[in-house]
Amino acid sequence: MKNDVSKSGTASRAVERLVRGVATSDGAGVRLTRVLTQVLQRRLDPFLMLDAFRNENPDDYIGGFPDHPHRGFETVTYMIAGRMRHRDSAGNEGLLGPGGAQWMTAGSGLIHSELPEQEAGLMEGFQLWLNLPAASKMVAPSYRDIPPAAIPEFEATGGVRVRVIAGESHGVAGAVSRPETEPLYLDVHLPAGARFTQALPAGHNAFTYTYRGSARVSGTEVPDRHMAILANDGRESVEVEAIGDARVLIVAGRPLNEPIAQYGPFVMNTADQIRQTLDDYRRGTFEAAVVKSL
Ligand code: MN
16 A cells, blocks of 8 residues: 555645546637536635646637636636736736746636737646635735746755745745635646655645646656646645656645635626626626736
């Protein structure tokens, strides 16, 4: 038996399940893989969705995501390759490039577009949706563009490179912190054979996503473009070992344990709040100002 430990051990959490995701398209025909789908929202609370996109053919991304609304949660876009321009209902805009991220708090609501700023070449990245607690769902909308140089990085043993988008890793604080859900979001680049261990609070839901090569997570092989859901088995870390050169996202957060009511781009707690949201949207209240924070 792998990873056999005493009940208070700190050994690596077991892999509970591998998830390949569902091929789909969204926006104006952007092909993507929905890795974290609606059926996993309770299991991976506070995360609501993870989309992975990696398209060489411009026909599969050129339409982008024209104007659409959001309310009640946060979107975290992380680019590996390609450029995406975003604009919102308050007139803000920004350009997201390779290695950069955008952290957007939809809060009470905004309308935005996310459109490719290229006509050829690879477009690759991820969009993660992080829920807001009931008490914060109607905060004023805001967003932050995080250029590549503003994402803290460090090198760990064995030539492992770690980019800390959110949370903390080996004493390095990430670009973003959120006290309510304490999200951890790491992009870990491992040379073949290297190992990396990340501490994880026992009560937090956690997963990895391998997006290059393949890796062993707590001894279980996780192929390219697969999510590994980590068991909530009381263990307080995860160990990733690269089989060939590999790149792995590690994501974790404290569950909110609140009801989730989703209707497309709106995520509230009750059906009544969704009805109110649709009403507000039709009345045009989503046109209000969006704050850009630096
Ligand atoms: Mn959007």
